[in-house]
Amino acid sequence: MTARVFWTELRRSPLRWWLPVLVALDVAMLLGRDTWWIGVWPEASAAAQLPAYFFGLVLGGGAAWVAGRTHRAGLTEQLSASTRARWQVELPVLAGTLAYGLVAFVPGVVIAAVVSAREAGPGFLWPSYLALGVCLVVLSAATGHLAGKLWSSRFVPAITVAVCLFGQTMLRPIRFYVLSGHPQAEVSGPALAVRVAFVLLMAAFALALPPRDARLGWSRARGVPLRPLAAVAAFAGLVAVAVAGPLLVGRPAPARALCSDETPRVCLWPENRKYLGPVSAMVARLNSLPGGALTLPPTFYERGLRAASAPDAGADFQFLAGDLSVPSFLSSAVIARTLPDCEVPSDAEERYSHEVFSLDAYLQLRGFGDAAALGNDGGPPGVDMREIARVASLPDDRQAEWVKGRLAAVREIGGDCRDR
């Protein structure tokens, strides 16, 4: 019986018009954005989860509109006299809303998995991120359903959208979404468990709480003040979500980092294996400068692979939205080992910084190997990136001479310098 009502609800729900829109939104949000997340399982998982934030807004309002059909059709009284338990009446309606929300969520997940599989290697999408997305979809639908059932005002769907928007955006401790999923972090188990419990609580309220009785108003219909108790429980649930700790927590370093065979070595988190080739090539380009002007560390580590207290760990590289961020970290690591330790006189600091910044810009360009990708106007302050690009296009021995020239200038300006 309930299954038949469910199918009827699917056919009759106003959300049937929204399904194609939601599916298009899901796919567009995944493919119509920067593609650096492709090929890294946790990043792909977080990217598949991201549309849930927008689904939450749409479904919050949609669920309130769907549940409010009872009021708009003038059936509030008849339903309150139903012989069936309230939750049995509500279940097909909420299930229909959820079906539309979750079905729209699936294409994005499938696409994220398919496009990542080739580069990402062993592993799969991380269920914790997907669970987080499902939680947000269910929470929004349950909240909207509950609001649409309890209040007959025409403004309830819009208010639900506003509550979902500002609640998720402004109240960071009760967020149900993450912006990215770098391998150094994972969804906290306790934080996710508390969120799942809260979502189930809200779904139970959406199903079981009796709506306003037109005859008795908001007074206690059956002796037990159900709605105030539910409000207290929902607030306690929100507090529990807030105190369950941050949504993303640091992961312990992997037992075996993924390292290149060349010298200097490059070591990455295994999930970032697609970057091993590009970063090794960057290091090889830095290492191939003749004349021994540069001192490279024996191993370049990705952040989080070794303790933050390790010497030079501050310059460990990070992938911030792809590998474009890596050259600046590599350059910092090389400069830290190459530059002498100088006591710079205060009146020479500007000239000294200019030389160091020029060297830094050159090393970034040499490492990345593509001036256009790094941008001509984004260099360090006071550095003419066109000049740096010109230097980087010279033969290697001339480039080495230029680097030696910068280092000599640094020594001269720095005055009292000691080699490291």
Add this chain to the structure above:
Amino acid sequence: MIAVTARRADLLRYGRAHHLGQMALGFAAATAVACWAGNSDLVLPAANGNGWTEMASTAATAIPFAVFAAGSLHSAMASLEQAAGGRLLKAELVHFAGALLLAAALIGTATAATGSAGGAAEAVRNLILYAGFALVSGRLFGRSLSWIVPLAGFVVVDFWGSDGVHPYWWAWQFHVYDSAWSWVAAGACLACGLAALLLPPRPLTGTARSLWPAR
């Protein structure tokens, strides 16, 4: 004297059918949100290289005001009003203009008090923009669903409206207050919305019927 009493009675009847009390409550709540968010930037998911966009809160705080103003045009007697004369349309225009001015005063004051004067100007511009969207939405889907087009506009602009540093030319909500172009665009959106309001009523049956019935 009799004319004045009749007019007051008309106004009261109009107000009773048009959710004005609820609109006032909604405005109060939206003002509280605007005060709370006034000085903060929202960080939301986006398509650019960073994966997120940081935007002035007024890109979002203006939406509830616009939706309450346009949504309050919905009448509990909508089907009877299909047969109303030009006087109702005049009343609706006065109603909407009053609601919009009140909303502009509230969001402008709230944002200026907790944020900056420039932010207040942006808030008013965004209100004008979303009000146009909301009227168009009311026309397309029914006045109870005035929130759909503003929400769609917000989602599209938030996710695709910036390259991570600069907003695109069409992401008017992200533009700073001295961008004349964004004011022109907001005015054009409101003009579209008003045109949608002024168009003759649609028949309740046939192919031109709303996707969602008026009830």
